[in-house]
Amino acid sequence: MRTRIFIIGLGLIGGSLALAIKKGYPEAIIVGYDIDPGARRLAKSLQIIDESVTSVSEAASEADTIILSTPVDSSIQILKELTNLPLKKGSVITDVGSTKQTIVEKGQQLLEKGVYFIGGHPMAGSHKTGVEASREHLFENAFYILTPTADVPSAKVIQLQNLLKVTQAKFIQLDPKTHDKFAGLISHFPHIIASGLVHQMTKLGEQDPLVSQLAAGGFRDITRIASASPTMWRDILLHNQETLLEMLGEWQDIMKEVESMLIDKDEEKIYAYFSDAKDARDQLPSKKKGALLPFYDLFVDVPDHPGVISDVTALLAEANISITNIRIIEAREDIMGVLRLSFRSEDDLTLAKEQLKVHMYETYDAP
Numbered sequence: 188m189r190t191r192i193f194i195i196g197l198g199l200i201g202g203s204l205a206l207a208i209k210k211g212y213p214e215a216i217i218v219g220y221d222i223d224p225g226a227r228r229l230a231k232s233l234q235i236i237d238e239s240v241t242s243v244s245e246a247a248s249e250a251d252t253i254i255l256s257t258p259v260d261s262s263i264q265i266l267k268e269l270t271n272l273p274l275k276k277g278s279v280i281t282d283v284g285s286t287k288q289t290i291v292e293k294g295q296q297l298l299e300k301g302v303y304f305i306g307g308h309p310m311a312g313s314h315k316t317g318v319e320a321s322r323e324h325l326f327e328n329a330f331y332i333l334t335p336t337a338d339v340p341s342a343k344v345i346q347l348q349n350l351l352k353v354t355q356a357k358f359i360q361l362d363p364k365t366h367d368k369f370a371g372l373i374s375h376f377p378h379i380i381a382s383g384l385v386h387q388m389t390k391l392g393e394q395d396p397l398v399s400q401l402a403a404g405g406f407r408d409i410t411r412i413a414s415a416s417p418t419m420w421r422d423i424l425l426h427n428q429e430t431l432l433e434m435l436g437e438w439q440d441i442m443k444e445v446e447s448m449l450i451d452k453d454e455e456k457i458y459a460y461f462s463d464a465k466d467a468r469d470q471l472p473s474k475k476k477g478a479l480l481p482f483y484d485l486f487v488d489v490p491d492h493p494g495v496i497s498d499v500t501a502l503l504a505e506a507n508i509s510i511t512n513i514r515i516i517e518a519r520e521d522i523m524g525v526l527r528l529s530f531r532s533e534d535d536l537t538l539a540k541e542q543l544k545v546h547m548y549e550t551y552d553a554p
């Protein structure tokens with residue numbers, strides 16, 4: 188019998204998982220539901236899913252695996268609905284939410300029905316949303332955290348991991364509390380800061396509109412994530428409240444220290460603030476080891492003259508390399524500009540470097 192996988196929430200993450208699973212298991216039947224009829228239609232017409240349904244109850248009881256890929260709070264509501272529906276005994280339900288404690292607690296209730304909930308979090312994504320942003324390779328080399336409780340038989344965890352291994356992610360297991368603490372520090376809290384910086388700029392921009400136009404590479408890099416889905420991030424904050432409140436306190440302490448260094452004009456301390464951070468940042472695992480960035484970005488120095496972008500893109504097209512994003516970082520008259528190119532995979536990035544080098548373009552890895 189063909190396995191039936193029911194994906195609820197056909198956005199960036201649900202769509203990307205559907206694409207990877209379809210590629211790895213063409214015989215699997217992927218059924219999709221989204222509250223937004225437009226997302227359902229698009230997922231079906233792009234052949235990201237095989238069948239589309241108009242409610243959770245229409246497909247839940249036949250599913251061997253259910254994947255919840257909606258914002259955290261909606262996933263918890265859907266879990267509640269699932270506990271009141273007939274489900275296949277022995278089936279596995281997982282989610283992809285960015286927080287784990289509250290949903291895993293709710294998922295425990297499914298045990299009474301002989302159904303196993305295993306929390307999941309693929310640690311890769313984007314500030315883009317919607318099924319149209321889905322990518323088959325989104326999770327390649329990224330960490331995929333699973334948070335099974337002790338009540339879930341290890342055979343079920345292996346079964347889920349076998350299904351998801353087609354994402355080419357690297358699986359690790361954490362308990363939900365540790366997950367939320369770690370994700371809070373490396374993902375959720377930075378998001379609060381990124382949005383805070385944008386608020387600060389907007390406030391100043393109200394007095395002097397030129398300021399936002401001047402926002403260049405550094406500001407754009409550090410605030411890219413502020414363009415993500417507000418619904419998703421609202422839910423993340425509400426479901427990781429304790430950790431984030433703690434981090435806000437620690438952050439304020441660090442900023443207080445910076446404030447005193449500045450008031451005292453303490454050269455040594457200011458230098459150490461940056462140089463210690465640089466050392467720690469430079470020691471983070473590289474993209475090759477699949478740690479932080481799901482994007483494969485390359486900077487290319489380009490002379491500032493018309494036609495240079497089409498020259499670069501034509502060279503890459505000639506070598507059959509797809510670009511997933513292109514951005515001009517800086518282009519002022521008479522000086523070199525910089526293009527930031529994004530690729531789907533490490534292989535594409537390496538090929539692009541070689542191709543551009545042959546044609547005398549200077550490239551360097553994006554940090």
Ligand SMILES: NC(=O)c1ccc[n+]([C@@H]2O[C@H](COP(=O)([O-])OP(=O)(O)OC[C@H]3O[C@@H](n4cnc5c(N)ncnc54)[C@H](O)[C@@H]3O)[C@@H](O)[C@H]2O)c1
Pocket residue numbers: 195196197198199200201220221222223226256257258259261265283284285286308309310311312313314315316317318416419423
């Ligand atoms: N975007 C990322 O970088 C990222 C990375 C890892 C995990 N996550 C987690 O993945 C989940 C989905 O995020 P996304 O980036 O795919 O968001 P998205 O906005 O692209 O997709 C979410 C989809 O869920 C649908 N939806 C909302 N409520 C629903 C409901 N009640 N029933 C059915 N469908 C519903 C929306 O219509 C939308 O199509 C979130 O829980 C998020 O925390 C996101």
Ligand SMILES: O=C(O)C(=O)C[C@]1(C(=O)O)C=C[C@@H](O)C=C1
Pocket residue numbers: 284285309310311312313314315373374375412415
């Ligand atoms: O790259 C981005 O845009 C992301 O914000 C992705 C990111 C992250 O913080 O790394 C965001 C939330 C997820 O839960 C996992 C990944």
